[in-house]
Amino acid sequence: MNILLLGYGKMGKAIEQIALERGHQIAARVDAHNRADLETIPADAVDVVIEFSAPESAVDNIKSCLQRGWPVVCGTTGWLSHRTEIEQLCQEKEGAFFYASNYSIGVNLFFRLNKTLARFMRNYPSYHVSMTEIHHTEKKDAPSGTAITLAEGVLEGLPNKQGWVTKEAGDDKGSRINSTDAVEIESLREGTVPGTHTVRYDSEVDRIEITHIAHSRQGFALGAVIAAEWLIGRQGVFGMDDLLGSIE
Ligand SMILES: NC(=O)C1=CN([C@@H]2O[C@H](COP(=O)(O)OP(=O)(O)OC[C@H]3O[C@@H](n4cnc5c(N)ncnc54)[C@H](OP(=O)(O)O)[C@@H]3O)[C@@H](O)[C@H]2O)C=CC1
Numbered sequence: 001m002n003i004l005l006l007g008y009g010k011m012g013k014a015i016e017q018i019a020l021e022r023g024h025q026i027a028a029r030v031d032a033h034n035r036a037d038l039e040t041i042p043a044d045a046v047d048v049v050i051e052f053s054a055p056e057s058a059v060d061n062i063k064s065c066l067q068r069g070w071p072v073v074c075g076t077t078g079w080l081s082h083r084t085e086i087e088q089l090c091q092e093k094e095g096a097f098f099y100a101s102n103y104s105i106g107v108n109l110f111f112r113l114n115k116t117l118a119r120f121m122r123n124y125p126s127y128h129v130s131m132t133e134i135h136h137t138e139k140k141d142a143p144s145g146t147a148i149t150l151a152e153g154v155l156e157g158l159p160n161k162q163g164w165v166t167k168e169a170g171d172d173k174g175s176r177i178n179s180t181d182a183v184e185i186e187s188l189r190e191g192t193v194p195g196t197h198t199v200r201y202d203s204e205v206d207r208i209e210i211t212h213i214a215h216s217r218q219g220f221a222l223g224a225v226i227a228a229e230w231l232i233g234r235q236g237v238f239g240m241d242d243l244l245g246s247i248e
């Protein structure tokens with residue numbers, strides 16, 4: 001397939017390498033410097049767009065591609081307040097849109113483990129749930145998209161929790177509620193860490209915790225290319241559960 005890479009930074013380059021190894025072609029590479037070129041690319045030169053750019057650019061990028069009739073696989077985080085708008089546009093254009101906060105197969109298994117653990121902890125209110133995510137210092141958004149998905153999974157399992165809050169005051173993009181009623185997320189930025197997520201349950205006497213550690217960006221990139229291969233020929237709005245459900 002002919003892939004348009006929209007965003008050609010750390011992820012765009014990792015995706016390019018895996019796409020080429022899997023026999024695909026790169027139709028174009030677009031980043032902030034040559035964004036205007038997007039409008040000049042012939043519609044039939046592109047089978048699918050893989051969009052990993054920045055929180056502030058994702059919405060315009062996705063809209064432009066759906067308007068052109070291109071299927072879009074998006075991995076950019078930090079733009080989800082516009083999700084309904086994008087999904088409506090996709091339906092209106094009878095297009096195809098795939099989003100995941102994390103394309104790694106391992107993280108998606110971890111999401112399921114997290115939901116199961118949260119359901120299991122429902123009857124043990126003496127345990128306090130909290131989360132930590134660690135990423136490289138270039139990351140623009142906090143908390144990570146993956147941490148938000150994990151928090152949503154915890155909230156599904158623990159109906160007494162009222163939302164999520166970030167640990168640092170002033171960085172709260174969740175509901176502003178008492179942290180004892182909420183899932184607390186701590187965001188740390190260290191060196192070149194690709195992505196580490198921990199969910200922990202602390203009591204007076206012990207701690208249960210689960211952690212996913214990405215050793216590199218390869219897992220994210222491979223998942224995004226597999227999602228692009230899967231998306232071709234489909235119409236609608238999709239996520240990793242659709243993809244994994246169809247290959248299990
Ligand atoms: N869902 C997932 O599995 C994963 C998601 N991510 C997310 O993907 C995104 C990108 O991450 P990463 O590659 O590490 O970031 P980088 O900062 O390394 O790369 C971002 C790229 O986007 C480009 N860009 C910025 N603005 C625009 C624009 N308006 N149009 C097109 N391109 C633009 C930048 O161009 P320039 O260099 O010219 O500024 C750069 O090439 C982040 O939101 C991150 O959270 C990351 C890993 C996994």
Ligand SMILES: O=C(O)C1=N[C@H](C(=O)O)C[C@H](O)C1
Nearest residue numbers: 077101102139144145146195
């Ligand atoms: O910015 C990153 O690097 C990552 N972003 C995603 C997120 O916000 O969850 C996924 C991964 O953890 C790497």
